[in-house]
Amino acid sequence: MLSRVADSLFWLGRYTERAENYARFIDVNFNLSLDLPPGIREQWAPLLLATGDNDHFLKLYKTVNRENAIRFLAFDERNPNSILTSITKSRENARIVRENISKETWEVLNDLYHYIHDLVKKRVWKKEDPHSFFNSIKKQIQLLNGIAYDTVPRTQGWYFTRLGQFMERADKTSRILDVKYHFLLPSVEEVGSPLDYLHWAALLKSVSAFNAYRRVYGKIAPTTIVEYLVLNKYFPRSILFCLINVETCLLEISEYKGRGYSNSAEKAIGNLRADLEYADIGEVFEFGLHEYLDQLQIRLNDISSAIYEQYFKIRPNLVADSQSQSQS
Amino acid sequence: MLTENYEYKEHYDEMLDENGNCRPHYQAFREALETFSNRKLHQLQYSTDKAQVSMGMTFNVYHDNKGIEKILHLDLVPRIISGSEWDIINRGLQQRITALNMFIQDIYNERKILKDKIIPSELVLSSSDYLEPCIGLTPPRGIWCHITGSDIVRDKSGKFFVLEDNLRCPSGVSYMLENREIIKQAFPNLFASMGVQPVSDYCGNLLSMLQSLSTQVQPNVVVLTPGIYNSAYFEHSYIAQQMGVELVTGQDLIVKDDFVYMQTTKGLQQVDVIYRRIDDTFIDPLVFNPDSMLGVPGIFEAYKKGNVALTNAPGTGVADDKAVYAYVPRIIKYYLNEDPIIENVPTYLCSEEKDLKYVLENIEKLVVKETNAAGGYGMMIGPKATKDEHEKFRKKVKASPRKYIAQPTLSLSTVPTLSSKGIAPRHVDLRPYILYGENIKVIPGALTRVALVKGSLVVNSSQGGGSKDTWVLID
Structure with a gap:
């Protein structure tokens, strides 16, 4: 396998996994906030600290609140680790090695890319309940993993x-x-x-x-x-x-x-x-x-x-x- | 009736004749088309667009820094060509490619055609596409132009003409293949009943042709791409995928002791055949353009020693020069002693005094083209251009006549196309694909490019044209 292709397949794996994890974190944090007793404010700062993006966040936004945190973690192209950036990079890597991945996995990833860009256009972080979007992103990545599991041969590319x-x-x-x-x-x-x-x-x-x-x-x-x-x-x-x-x-x-x-x-x-x-x-x-x-x-x-x-x-x-x- | 207000009269229409009668090979299709409502057709068109985005059939537009990916609009309504019409194209292109290949071999070796003064030496040797490092070379099997995508148009009488030969890295074949997949699904029953010749074995044929260029038992074939920012990247990766070979960039390749290798996770692996999708002068910075970042230093020497095959062979582009084009009928006559089966569009060479005078006097009626530009760039369509543009091109032509040719404005044929108001005639050209290996094979299908705007003649994808699936019928 070409070294460059191996590199791209490795990052394809990393970026999709990153996007899925971010979707999980946001979703759970959002759910947690629903369970909080009255008087306790929902907390987004810990999530920003845990992902290692806090300093960058503070340069771009004045206050830590749900809307800003969701926008930054999920939909901000200025954040190199946001779901948007990760899926964009993941697709970019998939495009580089398209001849090495199955048609079905490419199409799911490509659809996901367009889906997220649509969400950005609709400014969904302003919505009351963005829960369903994150669930949907998570599910599409799981679908991607599932299809790959059943369609990709167990040769070097798979292991990278x-x-x-x-x-x-x-x-x-x-x-x-x-x-x-x-x-x-x-x-x-x-x-x-x-x-x-x-x-x-x-x-x-x-x-x-x-x-x-x-x-x-x-x-x-x-x-x-x-x-x-x-x-x-x-x-x-x-x-x-x-x-x-x-x-x-x-x-x-x-x-x-x-x-x-x-x-x-x-x-x-x-x-x-x-x-x-x-x-x-x-x-x-x-x-x-x-x-x-x-x-x-x-x-x-x-x-x-x-x-x-x-x-x-x-x-x-x-x-x-x-x-x-x-x-x- | 969907085709009730179909305005077929001004040009050659491929569905209706001048009396409004349906041509026989369109009959079954037209009847089927009339059973659809306008609404249903637009729904199918919508699914077609979606399918293209989903498959990632996108291209990047040159001169567009943002690198935005666009889809090439695929019109739902297929273009139909009868078996007997196709026979002309098939024979005509076989003849043309045979002659052009002999021409290229000749001008880099014996130069008989130049010595016999069939073509002015000056015209060939002054071309920027005539590559001196190729002098004295004979590529494997003596084949230079392995992969060609000729542009063909039809005039008012319906006769075919070759407009351009496209001997260097012609693109669009992936659209021929993917368009078929999509349109077949939009009209499954109709497709099955019409008797359409298949195109799907193109990539299999391509691989066999490429393998035939090496003496190795199991040659290692690769596709060389400039990278993901190239406008045709989708096609490069599509072709590599369909052939099951590696898609490489210049940085993946390395030349050692005049052999070419690719860098893999298990060390170096020898490469035997390269289908390169980068221009001649970019393949080797040591021999050609020293600033090229896309190529592989030392690859030309490896090629000269016969250690690697390159398709198309470097130097092929000279036969694609628009000034050389004017001589193709004479080239065919010279090498094959035959008259061309498909004619050339009449062409004025600005390098010849008589032609130059005519061009300068009639520029507003003519299409003026740069001799070594492609993709609809560097050209002016006289009747559509302004007085200022006419004047600008007059000056350009006068300053460097060798760089320009002119042709009369063609009235391209029309075919039924989906418009907002139903089915309407739109102008098209035709790009069939030809493979030259052990023999010459014209794939029975093509990329049909369509000018989507009513009355427009510009079909180039980079300038707002669309595409169609092309059904060649079994007669």
Whole structure:
């Protein structure tokens, strides 16, 4: 597979996953605001902090409120991570590699692109209840993933897209967990209060983990929720699950069947996956959840760089170099 | 009746003859068309537009910095060509391509036609498309123009004329193929009952032709594109997808020891045949345009050594020069000793004194074209232009006569087209596609371009024209 095509497929996976996660976050935060007891204002600042876009937001908007936050996170072309930008870039990458993806997946993605641009024209962030739009975006991306699952052959291209998808998902699950850290609770008494319960339930719902989690642990409790979303091996949006899949994709791509690793990207992911596999949730809290997640994100970035060096980097043309030297 | 107020009289109409009687090959279609209401046809047209957007059949307009993607309007009503009419086109294009290919081989090698003074040497050798690095070269199988998309028009009597040969990277074939997919679905029963020749094996034929240019058992064929900002990017990726080959850009390719490789996730992989969709002078900055960022340094040397095949062969464009065009009937006569089956549109060469005088005196009646421009750019339609524009072109022509030719204004034929007031006649041209490999194959179909505005003769997609599906019937 061409290095440039592999690069595009990787980012196709990353950007669609990013868009889906943003749609989830906004949808859940919006739902959460409906449940809030009277007198408590809905909070959008934590979401902006968690996605890492807060500074940029404050440069563009004066106040943090629902309308501005939704516009910025979903529909603002000036935000490099908004759903609009992500889907636009995702489609751009799909256009670059169109001969490598199935006709059906291209058409769903292309329709989604036009759908979102229509929403921007209609200025839907001004609407009373934008809930249905985010649900619809989420569903279309799930449709895209579903069609790809049943139509794309399991060759290199598939694994590069999945690689991008799981790298992105690991990052986003760690960020949404971090939201909780950023929620500014009025006082210590709030811990364990109905409001606290609402927050944790919303967090689980944002990653579609509410029911799955309850079947394992039953009670809503911070320690076990974090354990589930970071260290669970079986839940498709937990961080460990994502890392296991990142490693699998890399090994499928290199076709390495031995022990350990065959390149530096595989080494870095093997290392990180093992750390989580053998971690104890007590240690995580001892280290500090926020600090732990921060470390994790840094290591994910290192893995991204290693993947780039290994597979995507284009070498300069050899003839051009040697000839221009001999001519001079 | 949908076609009640159909104004067919002024030009050659392909559905109705001069007495208003339906031509036989349109009969079944017209009857079927009359069973639709105007409303129903507009609904179908709406679905057609939607299908195009959904499939991403978009192009970027040149000179448009925003890079906005537009769809080429696809008119719902297909254009129908009878088997016997097609026979003329098929034979005529086979003849023309054979002769043009012999011409290109000759002028880069023995130059017999120039020595025999059939064409002024000066005219050929001064063309900016005559590439000196190609002198003495013979491409694989001696074929230069593997892929052609000739533009054909019909005059008042309905006779066919070749308007342009388009020997360099002709575009639009993806529209011929995708238009068929869409229109077939709009009229499924009618399509099935009419007996339309299939076009869908185009990409299979293209791949076989490309593979035949290499001596490798399983040659690695690629399509080379300038990238996603090129106006025809959709087509480049469509063709690569349909052939199941890689779509590459210049930066994916690398030349080592005069062999071409592509950079893959598993290292370098040799490339044997390149269907390039970038212009001649952009393919290799070491030999041609040194500023080209699109090409591959060293690729021309690899081509010269026979280590990679390029289609169309570099240097082919010279036969597509509008001044050379005027000589094509003489080229056919010279190499094949035959009269052209499809004639040329009468052409005045401004480089010849007598013609120049005529052009300057009659500029308001003529269409003036730049000899090496395409896509409807650099041209002036005399009867539609203002006095100022006439004067501007007179000056241009006088300043550099070699750069211009002129032709009488053609009355293009009309075909039924959906308008806001029902079915109305609109002017069209015809672009069939020809593949030249082990033999010459004219694909029985075409891109029909249609001027959507009543009375307009400009069919270019970049200037507001649309397209139609073209049904060639089995007689």
